[in-house]
Amino acid sequence: MTKPVRKSMPRRAKPSASTRRAPVPAEPDVKGEQANLPLESRIGAAVKRRRLEANLTLSDLSTGAGLSSAMLSRIENGMASASLDALERIAAAVGVNLSELFRESESRQGSAQLVKKAEQMEVVRVGTKYGHTYRLLSYDRGPRKLFEPFFIELDKKSETFPRFSHPGTEFIYMLQGRMEYRFGEQVYLIEPGDAFTFSGNVVHGPEKVLDERVRFLAIIVYAE
Secondary structure, three states: OOOOOOOOOOOOOOOOOOOOOOOOOOOOOHHHHHHOOOHHHHHHHHHHHHHHHOOOOHHHHHHHHOOOHHHHHHHHOOOOOOOHHHHHHHHHHOOOOHHHHHHHHHHOOOOOOOOOHHHOEEEOOOOOOOOEEEEEOOOOOOOOOOEEEEEEEEEOOOOOOOOEOOOOEEEEEEEEOOEEEEEOOEEEEEOOOOEEEEEOOOOEEEEEEOOOEEEEEEEEEOOO
8 A cells, every 4th residue: 555645835934124014113102192272173073072972073063163164173173272262163063161161171291290309399378377387299281270298297395286177178198207287176197108188177286296396298179
């Protein structure tokens, strides 16, 4: 009985340098690019996004907003600035209010702020005395304060401590030392690593410093 002849399979040739697939370029940082766009471009992008989410064509939206399709296209592509009246009609046509449209365009811009140690402002809050250091860690340049972060140092030699009352919510994180902290009629012991959150509209403030010096972060968050 003759053995069957096994056919040899041709070896697959390795791709040459000229035929190898080129590396895929990295995707562009869309968020970073969007942050640098001018306001009319961000507004236009928000309008287009809302129009597509509502399944409206340019013709549909132009009819609802009382604008020509050509003008609406220019607005969406950031090639033309719309008046507040036109933007209000556009917002109503896509089912949102004007403030929401602006907020959406601003939220995608993003921002960052680095305050170096030498640039941190030392402030005197109402009721502060000798031995009290309040350093403001961030400066909100917007039309409305959203939060205030402080780095605070208190000396045990201080005989009196301030009392505060303000809108919003306050958060304290203890870094060094121990202190008793009054909140209304109650007194809490706060030690390193402890986190304390409370309503700012109730009278509050340090009651007693138990070590030579205490350091902590205090962040006040204001309601929108």
